[in-house]
Amino acid sequence: MIYLIHICVGLFLMILQSSVKPYFKLFDGFYDLLSVFVIFLGIYRPVRESLSMAIFVGIVMDTLTGGPFGLYLTIYLWILFGIRAGISFLHIKSFFLLPIVISSGVLAGSIISSFVAGMAASEAVFFSKALWMAAEQVFWAVLTGTLLLSFIRYGYSKLNRWQNELFIKKGTHGFFRRAEK
Amino acid sequence: MMIVGLVILVLVNITILSVNSSRKYSSYGLGRVTISMIAPLQKVATRLSHFAKSVWNNYFYLISVAEENDELKSAVKRLVEKNNQRLETEITNSRFRKLLDLRASVSHDIAVAEVIGKDPSQWFKTIIIDKGSSEGIKKGLPVIVSGDIAGQVSDVSSHYSKVLLIIDRNSAVDALVQRNRSRGVIKGASDGECQLDYVLRKHDIKPGDTVISSGVDGVFPKGLRVGYVSDVTKPDFGIFQKINVLPYVDFEKIEEVMVILNPGEKGLLSGSRP
Numbered sequence: 242m243i244y245l246i247h248i249c250v251g252l253f254l255m256i257l258q259s260s261v262k263p264y265f266k267l268f269d270g271f272y273d274l275l276s277v278f279v280i281f282l283g284i285y286r287p288v289r290e291s292l293s294m295a296i297f298v299g300i301v302m303d304t305l306t307g308g309p310f311g312l313y314l315t316i317y318l319w320i321l322f323g324i325r326a327g328i329s330f331l332h333i334k335s336f337f338l339l340p341i342v343i344s345s346g347v348l349a350g351s352i353i354s355s356f357v358a359g360m361a362a363s364e365a366v367f368f369s370k371a372l373w374m375a376a377e378q379v380f381w382a383v384l385t386g387t388l389l390l391s392f393i394r395y396g397y398s399k400l401n402r403w404q405n406e407l408f409i410k411k412g413t414h415g416f417f418r419r420a421e422k
Numbered sequence: 423m424m425i426v427g428l429v430i431l432v433l434v435n436i437t438i439l440s441v442n443s444s445r446k447y448s449s450y451g452l453g454r455v456t457i458s459m460i461a462p463l464q465k466v467a468t469r470l471s472h473f474a475k476s477v478w479n480n481y482f483y484l485i486s487v488a489e490e491n492d493e494l495k496s497a498v499k500r501l502v503e504k505n506n507q508r509l510e511t512e513i514t515n516s517r518f519r520k521l522l523d524l525r526a527s528v529s530h531d532i533a534v535a536e537v538i539g540k541d542p543s544q545w546f547k548t549i550i551i552d553k554g555s556s557e558g559i560k561k562g563l564p565v566i567v568s569g570d571i572a573g574q575v576s577d578v579s580s581h582y583s584k585v586l587l588i589i590d591r592n593s594a595v596d597a598l599v600q601r602n603r604s605r606g607v608i609k610g611a612s613d614g615e616c617q618l619d620y621v622l623r624k625h626d627i628k629p630g631d632t633v634i635s636s637g638v639d640g641v642f643p644k645g646l647r648v649g650y651v652s653d654v655t656k657p658d659f660g661i662f663q664k665i666n667v668l669p670y671v672d673f674e675k676i677e678e679v680m681v682i683l684n685p686g687e688k689g690l691l692s693g694s695r696p
Contacts, residue, residue, distance in 0.1 A: 260465075261467055273542070302542060306455065307587075367611075
């Protein structure tokens with residue numbers, strides 16, 4: 242059940258950025274929302290869940306975008322790897338560290354994407370433009386990343402509470418047995 | 423030991439990505455399944471976005487400026503709503519009429535499709551359209567908008583397809599400068615522009631020159647408009663000049679496209695174009 246919820250959230254974010262976001266000029270330079278979802282999974286969900294979901298959303302993104310197959314899989318797995326490595330020696334759930342963690346994740350995604358897009362680029366000014374795009378994405382990530390992550394976290398905690406009321410009171414197991422601590 | 427492992431992992435990763443980027447359109451069949459799964463949702467979301475945008479532009483905005491009494495306000499709202507519907511119908515009609523006119527003037531079999539999603543990544547330029555293999559769409563078919571080149575079908579599922587736009591860096595179209603027949607290759611560049619590569623320095627190219635497809639690549643029929651030259655730079659060294667081309671298609675506002683189903687069978691558009 243929890244996987245179904247993860248899939249729904251992932252698909253919702255994907256559709257939001259492919260079918261709704263393009264109609265708002267303001268968000269042209271916005272970062273990849275799924276990076277934040279993967280960061281959320283990396284920080285607050287068990288490894289098995291986060292790894293399988295990173296692979297799932299990575300594959301779906303790879304088939305929807307024009308990039309080479311494996312690009313988003315690579316980005317999400319490296320973000321997840323970085324988060325899990327960071328968790329072992331940093332308290333990255335801290336309110337002050339979260340914007341840095343999110344913007345670092347977005348920056349990592351931008352660097353890998355620009356590297357891959359750059360392989361096909363013929364224009365000399367590509368890297369200055371790529372730098373500008375990456376800076377714009379990091380700016381948005383610093384500004385709104387924590388908010389989005391908190392929103393996702395809030396949604397999950399609401400679902401958690403709802404399932405507790407619905408199932409645990411009745412003595413059955415819920416969807417969130419390994420819910421965040 | 424861990425650092426060595428990490429370095430090896432990075433190298434393997436880069437190698438896999440490099441190999442995959444040299445292969446065109448390879449999603450190993452997963453593309454069909456995923457597009458079939460996501461595209462219907464995108465279609466609904468796109469319709470909702472259109473609706474919300476039209477409501478925002480024509481309804482709420484007017485509410486904020488109206489200072490009439492409640493009765494008048496509601497009357498205005500009703501009229502605006504009706505007017506908006508009429509206007510939207512009029513615009514859609516004129517767009518469809520243009521498509522039909524063009525369809526009649528084009529000497530190829532055409533499938534008209536609606537754009538239901540855009541590339542979720544900023545780094546690549548593709549769109550998802552609501553026609554697929556069941557409507558005769560195949561991988562590699564050319565896609566046009568009002569007779570101008572928009573892109574090429576890169577992945578197909580039964581009812582939906584992915585189109586690689588000409589402004590994507592992976593796209594290449596063999597092209598000619600219409601005025602003096604100089605040949606080059608149109609490649610995607612940043613900011614929704616294209617570059618005309620491999621044009622020799624000796625050729626006289628001027629801003630404003632129209633660039634058309636040469637037909638040599640076997641994908642796009644000869645004579646379709648690509649864009650116009652916006653800037654020409656002759657570097658101090660090298661044998662080629664640097665030419666920026668602005669596409670005729672406005673990719674920001676693209677809503678419907680036409681897929682040419684039999685590009686190899688006939689040549690030019692039957693009607694002459696400005």
